[in-house]
Amino acid sequence: GQQLNQSPQSMFIQEGEDVSMNCTSSSIFNTWLWYKQDPGEGPVLLIALYKAGELTSNGRLTAQFGITRKDSFLNISASIPSDVGIYFCAGQLNSGGSNYKLTFGKGTLLTVNP
Amino acid sequence: GAVVSQHPSRVICKSGTSVKIECRSLDFQATTMFWYRQFPKQSLMLMATSNEGSKATYEQGVEKDKFLINHASLTLSTLTVTSAHPEDSSFYICSAEGTFNEQFFGPGTRLTVL
Numbered sequence: 741g742q743q744l745n746q747s748p749q750s751m752f753i754q755e756g757e758d759v760s761m762n763c764t765s766s767s768i769f770n771t772w773l774w775y776k777q778d779p780g781e782g783p784v785l786l787i788a789l790y791k792a793g794e795l796t797s798n799g800r801l802t803a804q805f806g807i808t809r810k811d812s813f814l815n816i817s818a819s820i821p822s823d824v825g826i827y828f829c830a831g832q833l834n835s836g837g838s839n840y841k842l843t844f845g846k847g848t849l850l851t852v853n854p
Numbered sequence: 855g856a857v858v859s860q861h862p863s864r865v866i867c868k869s870g871t872s873v874k875i876e877c878r879s880l881d882f883q884a885t886t887m888f889w890y891r892q893f894p895k896q897s898l899m900l901m902a903t904s905n906e907g908s909k910a911t912y913e914q915g916v917e918k919d920k921f922l923i924n925h926a927s928l929t930l931s932t933l934t935v936t937s938a939h940p941e942d943s944s945f946y947i948c949s950a951e952g953t954f955n956e957q958f959f960g961p962g963t964r965l966t967v968l
Contacts, residue, residue: 773956788956828897834955840955846896
């Protein structure tokens, strides 16, 4: 199925640095979601965005829903070792009826060096 | 809130046997649950959408007779891998749909077929 273009694929940063990753799509979405997945675990929802232009924070995380509805970014400030993991963006087109499937990006692998 | 559990967390079985995986929403009711499959270092691939009280909707290429889904209550969906073979070995993850159609994921089930 369709996939989002998520970049970068991987990042190696020093503890304390800020991180930015983004997703773009050729089609619009009504909702953008950002998840973090640790090895051997299921994804954990970090931030959900429901409105174009929306900027939402969750602690050191900030995410924005692009005004064109075709992109979103996630920023992590002052990274710490436990931020290590794979971050996935996901778009959802709530077109009514029962179609609430997620389209996932390929993920960004974040490594934080202490 | 919005906790989803899966059981078992890992299972090893012989080729030809069937394996059942349970997905439960612990503190909320979910009319819709989803089943995903994830291969190493890849994103999540949607297998099917499970709706309480009705038949599941399978994605293209997913064999409905091989991956049996039952969503008998608002808090439980099960995935049965029938006549499992080594190529069915994978990480299976379920999600449950929340109030705003966001998805909350379970911790996953690692299936190994010998």
